[in-house]
Amino acid sequence: MNKAVESKHINFSNQVVEKRIEQLLENMSLAQKIGQMTQAERLFCSPEQARKFHIGSILSGGGSCPGDNQLADWVQMADEYWHASTSKDERHLGIPIIYGVDAIHGNNNVLGATVFPHNIGLGAARNPELMQKLASATAREVLAAGVDWTFAPTLAVAQSNRWGRMYESYSQDPVLVANYAAPFVDGLQSSYDDDGVISCVKHWVGDGGTTKGIDQGETTLSYQDLERVHMLPYYPALEAGAMTVMVSFNSWNGDKCHGHRFLLQQELKGRLAFSGFVVSDFDGIDYLSQDYYEAVALGVNAGIDMFMVPEEWQRFIEYLTQHVEIGSVSMSRIDDAVRRILRVKAASGLLDQVKPSARAWSNHSSFGGEKHRQLAKNAVAQSLVLLKNDNSILPIKKQNRVLVCGKNADNIGHQCGGFTIAWQGVSGNEDIAGGTSILNGLVGFHEQVTYVEQDRVEQIEPNDFDVAVAVIGETPYAEGLGDIRTNENDIVEAGSQIRGLMKVLEPYGTSTKLSELHPEDLRLLRSLSDKNIPIVAVLISGRPLQIDLELDLTDAFVAAWLPGSEGQGVAEVLLGKLDFVGKLPFDWPRDSAENSERGLNARFPIGYGLNYR
Numbered sequence: 083m084n085k086a087v088e089s090k091h092i093n094f095s096n097q098v099v100e101k102r103i104e105q106l107l108e109n110m111s112l113a114q115k116i117g118q119m120t121q122a123e124r125l126f127c128s129p130e131q132a133r134k135f136h137i138g139s140i141l142s143g144g145g146s147c148p149g150d151n152q153l154a155d156w157v158q159m160a161d162e163y164w165h166a167s168t169s170k171d172e173r174h175l176g177i178p179i180i181y182g183v184d185a186i187h188g189n190n191n192v193l194g195a196t197v198f199p200h201n202i203g204l205g206a207a208r209n210p211e212l213m214q215k216l217a218s219a220t221a222r223e224v225l226a227a228g229v230d231w232t233f234a235p236t237l238a239v240a241q242s243n244r245w246g247r248m249y250e251s252y253s254q255d256p257v258l259v260a261n262y263a264a265p266f267v268d269g270l271q272s273s274y275d276d277d278g279v280i281s282c283v284k285h286w287v288g289d290g291g292t293t294k295g296i297d298q299g300e301t302t303l304s305y306q307d308l309e310r311v312h313m314l315p316y317y318p319a320l321e322a323g324a325m326t327v328m329v330s331f332n333s334w335n336g337d338k339c340h341g342h343r344f345l346l347q348q349e350l351k352g353r354l355a356f357s358g359f360v361v362s363d364f365d366g367i368d369y370l371s372q373d374y375y376e377a378v379a380l381g382v383n384a385g386i387d388m389f390m391v392p393e394e395w396q397r398f399i400e401y402l403t404q405h406v407e408i409g410s411v412s413m414s415r416i417d418d419a420v421r422r423i424l425r426v427k428a429a430s431g432l433l434d435q436v437k438p439s440a441r442a443w444s445n446h447s448s449f450g451g452e453k454h455r456q457l458a459k460n461a462v463a464q465s466l467v468l469l470k471n472d473n474s475i476l477p478i479k480k481q482n483r484v485l486v487c488g489k490n491a492d493n494i495g496h497q498c499g500g501f502t503i504a505w506q507g508v509s510g511n512e513d514i515a516g517g518t519s520i521l522n523g524l525v526g527f528h529e530q531v532t533y534v535e536q537d538r539v540e541q542i543e544p545n546d547f548d549v550a551v552a553v554i555g556e557t558p559y560a561e562g563l564g565d566i567r568t569n570e571n572d573i574v575e576a577g578s579q580i581r582g583l584m585k586v587l588e589p590y591g592t593s594t595k596l597s598e599l600h601p602e603d604l605r606l607l608r609s610l611s612d613k614n615i616p617i618v619a620v621l622i623s624g625r626p627l628q629i630d631l632e633l634d635l636t637d638a639f640v641a642a643w644l645p646g647s648e649g650q651g652v653a654e655v656l657l658g659k660l661d662f663v664g665k666l667p668f669d670w671p672r673d674s675a676e677n678s679e680r681g682l683n684a685r686f687p688i689g690y691g692l693n694y695r
């Protein structure tokens with residue numbers, strides 16, 4: 083067993099905070115304590131209910147947005163929950179709720195926000211300093227909405243491109259992920275002052291290592307490998323003072339993380355001396371038992387402190403109250419959980435904050451503003467990886483007559499991917515106010531650009547163009563809906579349902595070959611190739627895919643990942659205003675690979691990337 087990690091945490095507590103917590107705790111009823119341990123979804127818990135049941139946290143699940151999803155609607159909603167939760171009386175102590183969202187690539191929920199590249203592209207940039215800046219900008223745009231807490235950064239070390247959440251992982255290399263963890267946490271929390279939000283490192287532990295990449299599946303590893311690959315990035319994150327940790331849906335060697343006392347108590351809270359609070363994932367305790375009453379006790383006794391029980395929050399409160407009354411959950415366990423929650427609320431300043439609408443960053447003009455968009459464009463430019471550039475077809479020359487085509491050329495929603503406005507992302511340009519598509523970017527910088535719809539490319543006159551830019555690839559997905567499963571038996575073979583249920587969602591596809599996932603792209607490239615027009619392919623995707631057929635038809639091939647709202651950043655590099663700097667954060671499989679798990683017979687290895695020099 084590892085020696086205890088030297089606890090060099092930035093301790094976000096002190097004697098004043100601890101004394102205050104104890105004073106609060108000794109005056110709390112059981113109902114108030116259990117209320118603090120409960121996180122409900124905004125659609126299922128009104129501000130009045132939050133007050134009546136002393137709820138500790140409210141969240142917006144993906145796409146759960148107030149009003150017209152304008153910034154002001156969010157701030158108004160935050161005010162309503164703040165007023166309700168802080169209004170004291172003889173029943174209610176007035177402890178403010180903490181509002182949480184998935185702001186995982188900017189404040190991606192709100193219309194008009196700056197949407198940064200997803201983590202897979204940031205991993206290609208190999209730039210930890212950039213992470214701090216992106217996180218700080220994200221914090222400001224979260225604060226602009228009156229929100230206190232983001233469920234980020236994801237510290238997954240993804241091992242398979244079949245996983246629908248690979249794009250949320252910076253890299254297959256735990257050291258790269260670890261190098262990003264502390265700067266991102268620090269950028270988000272900004273030393274807990276008014277410019278920061280509370281971070282949530284996730285998902286503890288082994289989310290990126292499931293067999294066959296099945297989301298929420300089974301991670302079968304020795305403790306040594308689990309620690310070396312999947313725990314490693316948490317060490318710098320916790321040392322940087324990350325205040326919350328989210329438990330993972332996956333199981334480790336057959337036991338669900340949500341019920342894993344060793345991983346939560348001995349490892350996270352013991353060996354790593356984590357003093358913040360552990361939050362469950364979305365109904366994550368459901369998979370501990372088919373009897374919800376039993377699942378509640380299993381989750382609490384394993385060491386979870388706050389429970390993301392979006393709809394079932396009243397049943398959760400009722401059952402946990404019964405468990406404490408009969409002694410199947412101890413009061414000391416309840417007090418440990420509440421102490422941790424109050425510690426985060428006190429140390430982050432939330433206990434003393436003014437109402438959201440009166441805070442410095444609420445409704446701030448920097449939200450979606452030029453400064454953040456410029457930062458996003460820089461991040462996009464640094465994320466691109468040049469896989470091929472025959473005859474130096476790139477950069478596009480000033481005199482080139484450029485044909486632009488492909489389903490992702492003028493679709494900012496597709497550029498952004500999942501967790502953007504809606505849980506599963508959006509399509510088109512309307513919902514991503516203020517952004518630019520790749521086409522917009524090319525038109526903005528280059529004289530001779532012609533966009534042709536995919537179904538009209540057949541009719542073009544080849545002599546009218548010097549080069550074609552074909553923007554191809556995936557359409558948005560999130561979580562299990564992004565999984566690639568060759569057959570439904572994969573789930574059983576992978577042991578994902580060992581001793582616990584799992585959510586089985588419709589997979590994105592049954593092959594990691596682009597030509598099978600999106601045959602329209604190969605058809606497009608073939609029709610361009612038949613016309614002898616030099617082709618630059620730009621792949622929008624949440625992961626490396628097998629692209630041998632497509633690659634052979636092109637003169638240049640760019641991995642653009644999921645660049646976010648600022649497609650202009652792609653155009654600037656294609657036009658040579660900036661050079662490529664990106665390096666692959668994952669192995670890129672060749673078609674002949676037995677399977678597309680990492681490292682086997684890679685077409686391009688991790689670290690690969692060309693440039694113009």
Ligand code: GLC
Nearest residue numbers: 142143144184233284363364
């Ligand atoms: C989801 C995800 C988690 C997210 C949470 C809240 O199921 O697993 O990453 O933070 O629910 O939306």
